[in-house]
Amino acid sequence: MTDNEITYLIFGIVLALSMILDLAFLTKANTTITLRKAFYQSIFWVAISLAFCGFVWYELGGIVGMKFLTAYLMEKSLSIDNIFVFILIFTFFKVKEADAARALFVGIILAIIFRVVFIYLGIELIERFHWLLYVFGFFLLYTGAKLFFKKDEEEFDPSKSLIYRWAGKIFRITNVEPNGRYVIKSKGKIFFTTLSLVVVMLAAIDIVFALDSIPTVVSLVREKANVPFSADDKLVIYSSNIFAVLGLRSLFFLLRGAVNKFDFLQQGIAIVLVFIGVKMLIEFFDIHISIYISLAVILVCLLGSILYSMQVKRKGTPKEVDDGTL
Numbered sequence: 001m002t003d004n005e006i007t008y009l010i011f012g013i014v015l016a017l018s019m020i021l022d023l024a025f026l027t028k029a030n031t032t033i034t035l036r037k038a039f040y041q042s043i044f045w046v047a048i049s050l051a052f053c054g055f056v057w058y059e060l061g062g063i064v065g066m067k068f069l070t071a072y073l074m075e076k077s078l079s080i081d082n083i084f085v086f087i088l089i090f091t092f093f094k095v096k097e098a099d100a101a102r103a104l105f106v107g108i109i110l111a112i113i114f115r116v117v118f119i120y121l122g123i124e125l126i127e128r129f130h131w132l133l134y135v136f137g138f139f140l141l142y143t144g145a146k147l148f149f150k151k152d153e154e155e156f157d158p159s160k161s162l163i164y165r166w167a168g169k170i171f172r173i174t175n176v177e178p179n180g181r182y183v184i185k186s187k188g189k190i191f192f193t194t195l196s197l198v199v200v201m202l203a204a205i206d207i208v209f210a211l212d213s214i215p216t217v218v219s220l221v222r223e224k225a226n227v228p229f230s231a232d233d234k235l236v237i238y239s240s241n242i243f244a245v246l247g248l249r250s251l252f253f254l255l256r257g258a259v260n261k262f263d264f265l266q267q268g269i270a271i272v273l274v275f276i277g278v279k280m281l282i283e284f285f286d287i288h289i290s291i292y293i294s295l296a297v298i299l300v301c302l303l304g305s306i307l308y309s310m311q312v313k314r315k316g317t318p319k320e321v322d323d324g325t326l
Contacts, residue, residue: 003059004231010055011239018048018246022105033101038253045247052243056236063291064232067221070295071236074220074276075244077269077302078213081147082248083255085205092158093194099180103195104249106182107202111248114207115214115241122214123229123237136215137280143212144273147266163204167197206245216276217241220294263312268305272298 001009022041033041049072057065090100126132158164167173171192174184178193185191214237221236222229229237275297279289 004235007056007059007235011052011235014048014052015242015246018045022246033097033250033253035254038250041250042247042254045243045250049243049247052239056239060232060235064236066291066295067233067236068240070291070298071217071220071240072244073295073298073302074216074272075213075240076247077272077298078209078216079244079248079251080255080265081269082206082209083252086202086248086252087256089158089198089201089205093198095195095198099178099195100253101249102180103198104202104252107199107206108245108248110199110203111206111245112242114203115210115245116238118207118210119214119237119241122218123234126218127228133215133219133280134284136219137277140212140215140273140277140280144270144277147273148270150266158201161201161204163201164197167192167200173197212273213241215280216273219276219280220291262306262309264305264309265302266305268301271301271305275301 053065053068053072056068086104095103172189174186174191174193176184176186176191176193178184178195180195181193182196182199183190184193217237217240221233276294279294282289
């Protein structure tokens with residue numbers, strides 16, 4: 001077996017074992033995920049991801065390992081935007097604590113499947129039509145600028161989304177308390193509960209966010225324009241996406257009580273998106289920005305926006321009381 005095939009095999013084994021462990025011990029049915037549990041679960045997923053990064057570094061070299069680390073960090077930061085929308089969806093549908101973890105687990109499994117399909121299609125399209133990279137570059141510039149100037153009142157409203165209206169017209173949706181059920185049979189007819197609608201919306205929202213994240217990570221790991229994707233690059237794109245998505249559930253419970261504590265994080269993410277958009281566009285002039293510079297920009301923007309948010313909060317709001325839950 002080649003080094004790349006061995007890495008794919010290890011990735012598959014780690015992924016399967018982690019999900020079995022997660023489902024068997026970390027996501028038991030009808031259990032509430034406390035802040036403490038969410039913290040340890042987040043540490044678990046980050047540790048697994050960094051351990052795989054170390055293996056990639058050892059097996060395929062430092063450059064590939066650095067690409068994975070940069071792509072994973074980028075995907076992890078972009079997933080924070082997913083979390084804020086997920087919180088709005090769960091609040092809108094009044095999902096019980098006992099049902100939340102399993103609903104997120106199913107939604108994330110669907111998101112992984114769709115991500116794999118989208119990544120495969122994206123790579124194929126870019127290799128066939130290189131000019132699509134420039135289209136994605138302008139798209140990221142637009143998305144970054146829009147996110148930077150986005151106002152607080154422009155929150156996502158689940159009831160106004162296309163997927164919500166589409167599901168209501170096609171499926172029979174019941175407002176009966178789901179109690180962990182996704183489907184209910186009543187009077188000889190099958191009804192989908194609001195919990196099943198939540199799962200569908202989670203997967204659909206992740207697809208929307210993938211339109212930003214996949215071009216972004218593709219630009220980060222690709223060596224040069226007009227050069228086919230290497231086997232190492234494809235491995236990094238797939239694995240960094242999947243590892244970032246797997247940690248979404250624990251991140252959801254960890255950040256749910258802190259949605260308003262990082263007011264300027266979206267500006268940091270927006271600047272990174274603009275940077276990646278520029279990086280894509282200047283490839284037209286055969287200018288390539290190294291992975292080390294990309295990693296540095298991501299770290300500076302994200303850490304800077306988080307620290308600035310904390311500083312502004314300390315100056316502008318009363319000091320919060322530590323409840324000792326963590």
